[in-house]
Amino acid sequence: MKKQWRLVSLVSLLSLLLGGCGKEFQSTLIPQGEAAKMQYDLLILSSVIMVFVVAVVSVIFFYVIVKFRQKKGQEHVIPKQVEGSHKLEIIWTVIPILLLLILAVPTVTYTFKLADVSAAEKKKLDKDTVVVDVTARLYWWEFAYKTDKVVTSQELIIPTGKKVYLNLKGADIKHAFWVPSLAGKMDTNPENTNKMWIQADKAGTYNGFCTEFCGPSHALMQFKVKALEEDEYKAWIAAMKKQDGKETAATAQAQQGEEIFQKSCVGCHAVAGNDSRPAAARIAPNLANFGDRDMVAGIADHTDENIKNWLKDPESMKPGNKMTGKYGNLTDQEVDALTAYLQSLKVTQ
Structure with missing residues (x-):
């Protein structure tokens, strides 16, 4: 029992210390x-x-406890009462x-x-x-x-x-x-x-x-x-x-990815930063500056590997998202091409 209380006390102390830690x-x-x-x-x-x-x-509280504690020989002494003191x-x-x-x-x-x-x-x-x-x-x-x-x-x-x-x-x-x-x-x-x-x-x-x-x-x-x-x-x-979404991909692989994107992704996503996209393309994130971002899906580091993992199985990275099941299975070649295209979507040099 003592060991359990020691563990609880240690965890509580660590939680208190860690609770004060933070970054700007x-x-x-x-x-x-x-x-x-x-x-x-x-x-x-x-x-x-x-x-x-x-x-x-x-x-x-502690002053009253010490000052008015019962003393030996004064068991029947009643301290001065102060109720009703204005x-x-x-x-x-x-x-x-x-x-x-x-x-x-x-x-x-x-x-x-x-x-x-x-x-x-x-x-x-x-x-x-x-x-x-x-x-x-x-x-x-x-x-x-x-x-x-x-x-x-x-x-x-x-x-x-x-x-x-x-x-x-x-x-x-x-x-x-x-x-x-x-x-x-x-x-x-x-x-x-x-x-x-x-x-x-x-x-x-x-x-x-x-x-x-x-x-x-x-x-x-x-x-x-x-x-x-x-x-x-x-x-x-x-x-x-x-960024109006009409830019042409620079490499052959990225161009292949753009073709795939226009056939299967453009119905939900847009790549125009100037709000020229149709209302139907606002049900999924705008990807105009995707290549400049720090994170994939808002949670993973912006790397080719994480982009590919997201394209292959969005549900495993973010359960319940609306992209899950919205398109057919992609081959590894198509995933590589789409990744190259998405990485090319930059507004900064």
Whole structure:
């Protein structure tokens, strides 16, 4: 029994220590943007208040235990009773009110700041205002840039040091959008559009997650947020606008893969970054910049091997995805050709 308790204590201690570990691209405790910093400040403030209350109550508790413990020879002595003391009642009523005010004022202030998306709700958007329609699907993410008419998936590209306004909606069932190091979570519902904004202070890649259980691949419904310097961001937007899906593959193998893609994949996928694709080609991720991405299916490293594994058996990598069973079995030669074509879909050099 003692050994079991020692094991439980060790595991609990390790969990506590590991719970404090994190990296800047996915930790709420290492905020990388204005929204995340406001939420972090509220977390610290509320924690300090809670620790203060627990400390004060604990000190009073142990003081009373020691001060008024029963002593030998004083078994029948009754300490001075303080019930009905106006002074004590005022103290323990006023102090909690003050603590609540200390917490409430910044909470309400930050809530209004975080909810302020007025810049994205103007009839005519300013040219520098970045507004992205985020659509959550089983089990992937689509990002449509309203001002620039650019569409991509699985990777949200944003400029550094600037608020990016998001219109969040679920295409099928309820999901939730969360980038821990940049902002708090927000539900994506089929029946309404939720709005929020995020901001990254410095260039880098940040991890995003679905945080509302949505099916067998809920834990695999991940995405990346790539923050680029302003010049790089504008160059990326310009390159995506030029990507109309009519580019010709460079190598013979990639050309063969393009032919296969046009026969079996184009019905669901598109390779046009400038949103020129038909509505029917929006039921699966836009592959316009597939060759530039860091991940395959949002979860595996971007390698030829993982692309081939995905093409051969999507179900084994992401159970319940809608690509499973949508096409016939591919030969190894066809898989190699498709991989070469997909790797050629780049907007950056």
